Amino acid sequence: QKEVEQDPGPLSVPEGAIVSLNCTYSNSAFQYFMWYRQYSRKGPELLMYTYSSGNKEDGRFTAQVDKSSKYISLFIRDSQPSDSATYLCAMSVSGGFKTIFGAGTRLFVKA
Amino acid sequence: GAGVSQSPSNKVTEKGKDVELRCDPISGHTALYWYRQRLGQGLEFLIYFQGNSAPDKSGLPSDRFSAERTGESVSTLTIQRTQQEDSAVYLCASSPDYTSTDTQYFGPGTRLTVL
Numbered sequence: 001q002k003e004v005e006q007d008p009g010p011l012s013v014p015e016g017a018i019v020s021l022n023c024t025y026s027n028s029a030f031q032y033f034m035w036y037r038q039y040s041r042k043g044p045e046l047l048m049y050t051y052s053s054g055n056k057e058d059g060r061f062t063a064q065v066d067k068s069s070k071y072i073s074l075f076i077r078d079s080q081p082s083d084s085a086t087y088l089c090a091m092s093v094s095g096g097f098k099t100i101f102g103a104g105t106r107l108f109v110k111a
Numbered sequence: 112g113a114g115v116s117q118s119p120s121n122k123v124t125e126k127g128k129d130v131e132l133r134c135d136p137i138s139g140h141t142a143l144y145w146y147r148q149r150l151g152q153g154l155e156f157l158i159y160f161q162g163n164s165a166p167d168k169s170g171l172p173s174d175r176f177s178a179e180r181t182g183e184s185v186s187t188l189t190i191q192r193t194q195q196e197d198s199a200v201y202l203c204a205s206s207p208d209y210t211s212t213d214t215q216y217f218g219p220g221t222r223l224t225v226l
Contacts, residue, residue, distance in 0.1 A: 008151055043115070043202055043217030044154070088153060097142065097161070099215065101154040 003027050006089055006102030015111050019076040023089035023102045026070065030091040030100075033065050035074045038086045038104065047087070048074065079109045113137070115218035117203050123224045124193055132188045132221045136205030144204045144215060145178055145188050154202065160186060193225045 006023045013019055021035075032051055036044035048063040050056045050072075056063045062075040072091075076083055089102040116135045124130050136143050141162045146154040156170040160180040171177070175193075180186040190197055200222050204215040 004153070006153070041219070041222075043204070043219050045217065046214045049214070090154075097159055097167070098156060100156075101146075103151070103153040 001026055003100050004089060004091060004102045007105055008103050010106040010108055012108040012110065013079055015079060015081060015109055017079050017109070019074075019079050019083070019107060019109075021074040021076075021087050021089075021105050021107070023072050024070055025072070025091060025100075027091075027093070027100075028067075028070065029093045032092045033063070033072050034090040034092075034099070035061075035063055036088045036090055036101075038088060040085075044088055079107075081109050081111045083107060084109050115203055115205055115216050117201075117218035117221050119221060120219065121222045121224075123226065125226050126195060127192055129189065129191045130193055130223065132190075132201050132223070134186045134188070134203030134205075134218060136184070136186070136203070137216055139183075140205035140207055140216070141183050142206045142208060143180055143186050144206075145186070146202045146204065147172075148200045148202055148220070150199070157188070157201075190223075193223075195225050198223055198225045 004025045034049050035047045037047045038044040050063045050065050053065045053067045060077045064073040086104040086106050088104040090099050092099045118133045143160040145157040148154050158178045159167040175191045178188045200220040202220045204217045206215045
């Protein structure tokens with residue numbers, strides 16, 4: 001079993017839709033949870049970062065962590081064609097340098 | 112300022128040849144990571160450098176893979192006797208410090224194709 005599971009998609013939605021991206025994980029020691037966005041032929045860039053459980057909002061993006069269920073989500077409101085990219089979840093333990101990445105979900109937002 | 116740069120952007124090689132991939136991290140970043148990204152898969156950790164400490168090589172898939180870093184600057188990833196399964200995008204990232212809470216800044220990657 002992989003430490004981090006993420007549905008690779010692709011996920012195709014119309015412009016303006018609410019998008020929900022999810023990951024599950026098995027290591028209960030993970031405390032730092034990140035979402036990276038990767039455009040085609042580019043390196044990933046950090047989109048959001050949360051520590052422990054709860055929600056964090058940044059503009060149209062909301063990151064949610066449920067440690068009891070070992071489940072994290074990224075919600076995108078009012079999705080735009082420019083949101084079309086691969087979204088990778090990532091997580092790490094406290095004090096550790098090694099970040100474990102999910103496989104990434106390819107998102108297409110159609111105009 | 113300048114971001115992480117990698118060269119070459121694309122590399123096509125024949126099976127059995129050696130290849131060398133280069134990463135220039137952001138100036139002042141002490142931590143440097145190499146990852147491999149196969150088509151449709153997540154990032155696979157390869158190796159980590161932190162300052163002058165011994166690198167963590169626990170992710171290197173075989174002894175054909177090696178990496179070096181000169182001080183806190185350029186790093187090279189070398190793959191000897193390349194195999195077709197080495198075909199992937201090799202990503203380099205740097206961060207200001209070693210803790211996982213620090214954002215990793217990624218380069219654009221080197222797309223390696225082994226024929």
